Amino acid sequence: MTRDGLIEVNETKETAERVSRREREADFSRPQEQPEPQAAQEIAAQNAAELPPVSPDASPLPLTPELPHRQDTATAERVIERIDAAQTRKASKKAAHKAQRDATVKEKSSRLQFTEEELSTPELEKYIRKSNEAADRLDAAKAAIPKEKKLVKERTFDEATGKAKTRLRFTEQEKPINGGKAHSNPLSRPAQEAGIFVHNKIHSVEKDNSGVEGAHKSEELAEKGAKYGTRKIREGYRSHKLKPYRAAAKAEKAAEKANVNYLYHKTLHENPQLTSNPLSRFMQKRQIKRQYVKAAKTGGTATAKKAAENTRKAAKKTAEETRQAAAFVARHPAGVCIAVAALLLFIMVSAGLSSCGAMFSGMMNGVLGTSYTSEDSDLVATENNYAAKETELQQRIDNIERDNPGYDEYRYDLDNIGHNPHELASYLTALLQSYTPQSAQAELNRVFDKQYTLTLTEEIEVRYRTETRTDTWTDEDGNSHSDTYTVEVPYNYYILNVKLTNKPINSFVSELLTVEQLEMYRVYLETSGNKPLIFGGGSPDVSASEDLSGVQFVNGTRPGNTAIVDLAKRQVGNVGGQPYWSWYGFNSRVEWCACFVSWCYGQMGLSEPRFAACQSQGIPWFTSRGQWGARGYENIAPGDAIFFDWDLDGSADHVGLVIGTDGSRVYTVEGNSGDACKIKSYPLDYACIKGYGLMNWN
Secondary structure (H helix, E strand, O other): OEOOEOEEEEOOOOEEEEOOOOOOOOOOOOOOOOOOHHHHHHHHHHHHHHOOOOOOOOOOOOOOOOHHHHHHHHHHHHHHHHHHHHHHHHHHHHHHHHHHHHHHHHHOOOOOOOOHHHHOOHHHHHHHHHHHHHHHHHHHHHHOOOEEEEEEEEEEEEOOOOEEEEEEEEEEEEOOOOOOOOOOOOOHHHHHHHHHHHHHHHHHHHOOOHHHHHHHHHHHHHHHHHHHHHHHHHHHHHHHHOHHHHHHHHHHHHHHHHHHHHHHHHHHHHOHHHOOOHHHHHHHHHHHHHHHHHHHHHHHHHHHHHHHHHHHHHHHHHHHHHHHHHHHHHHOHHHHHHHHHHHHHHHHHHHHHHHHHHHHHHHHHHHHHOOOOOOHHHHHHHHHHHHHHHHHHHHHHHOHHHHOOOOOEEEEEEOOOOOOHHHHHHHHHHHHOOOOOOOOHHHHHHHHHHHEEEEEEEEEEEEEEEEEEEEEEEOOOOOEEEEEEEEEEEEEEEEEEEEEEEOOHHHOHHHHOOHHHHHHHHHHHHHHHHOOOOOOOOEOOOOOOOOOOOOOOOOOOOOOOHHHHHHHHHOOOOEOOOOHHHHHOOOOOOOOHHHHHHHHHHHOOOOOOOOOOHHHHHHHHHHHOOOEEEOOOOOOOOOOEEEEOOOOOOOOOEEEEEEEEOOOEEEEEEOOEOOEOEEEEEEOOOOOEEEEEOOOOO
16 A cells, blocks of 8 residues: 555566556655656666566556656645745835834824025024924933843845745834732731730730830831831832933923924914914914824824824814804893803802712711711610620629638729720720720720639638636545636638729720720720710710709609709709719719619619619519509609600610609609700600609608
């Protein structure tokens, strides 16, 4: 089997016969050059001598290709010629396009070409000189830009051989500005983390040693100075490298301005009629500059000069339109004045609406920036979790004697357990922004450990007790005698000292927050997060106290207590709740409406009711004793407690003292009503009245 098909070879007769019926394959190889005639005869004779003898019965293999094979070879040659021709045409077209682009780039220049007529015009001489000077400065600035050699691939066409060739060559071009980000040191991030870790460790102990604190602050200051100096050196180095590029950009802008100015004055010189009035000249100049800049960016100075000619025609048309508009205004002055007045009115109204919108947006941003960002349910749930920890602490103190038996005495030095809910919420919001009970749990534990410190200390005292002893002895006569006496016997007296310290949250938040967070904390605490009643215990009413000097009260069947009414009235005008919350035992301000009511009862010589929370302490005290009257109870009297449910969720939010009723309204004195003591009044069927705590005075 050969590439020409199946051939049968007879080795005995030394003959070969092609038996395949398929067409021979075309030879696509390039034809060899034909030898000279004499050389061809010599080659033929040599080939004939080398061929083996052929049997007369066998069909000898042809020495020349058959006709179909010759046709296939010619077809292949034509295909190859077409392929070469197509590649040559493609290479030629590509080279022509590249040459055209290079020519366009070379033509793009900021230097204008002036004719002899333009150079001989005195009016344009100054502008031509400025244009040439600007172009010279631009060429010098571009020459100062760093250059670099770049290897490029170039494809050329050889007309002699008819072939396209690719060759490499170096070209010099402007070095581009390095806008990429500098590669960072892979060890910088671990080093920073290590530095932060070390600084945090020092921060945790530096408050105990002023020397360590001073040294640490000096070290931090030195580090900041070193970083600042390094940054400035890098910025200066980069600014120095970019100086040629800035100079080139500045020179290019100046050259563009000079060229535009020349073309504008040239247009005015050739068309004096365009300078009709100042408004027309201003609009024409802007139009000429705009079209020139657009043409200069796309096609170089030649296209720009052509665009200036087109601009001249457009400016002439603009001048004509301006004259027509002026004539229209002269014919209809009243209509134009009305239109201008309407336009001014529209602008004033739009500006007013825009100012209102900006003011409203500013007000909204101010409200949002001073409000708690968490959901109300999350705020309350987190507060309840903290209160539960305080309840657990109280239970632990209550069970100390059970959990630590065997002591002769238990001594207690306990601060009050309690906190300001808004201090806790303001701290968590400043630190965590929006939080949930789960995300704030770690911070709750941290704050709780800082606020409360419970220490149990064992103390042993050596004390003496008097014991009576009897000594018995026998005299010489055998008589028994006894003497009784007392002695002081030492013994150990075991004491367990229980001390609870309560540091208000406001006293240590500065240790846990940054400067910015501390500022946010103070804003939230000042505004109560714009949710003063979220934790209960206060009234949102910020209006003035009412005047009851002309009201006649009807006490009803219950006598009440006029002394507590007079006491409560004397408190009207107090702001901030001092001394009521401090009398109760708090070290800082809390929601103090219940503290005020308890203080009034205490001044009357009553130890109870004493409560700081309305729903969890105040109402249970009255209901457990059968002294509770719901809203609508008619037999209320001066000195009773009145409870309010502002958000109507079934839980009391506020409490005050009843000072009387006239049968249709109830009159009260309330603490923490807008953070002040005020006299207020409400209809007896007011929906927010939850009920009354009925006091007994006998």
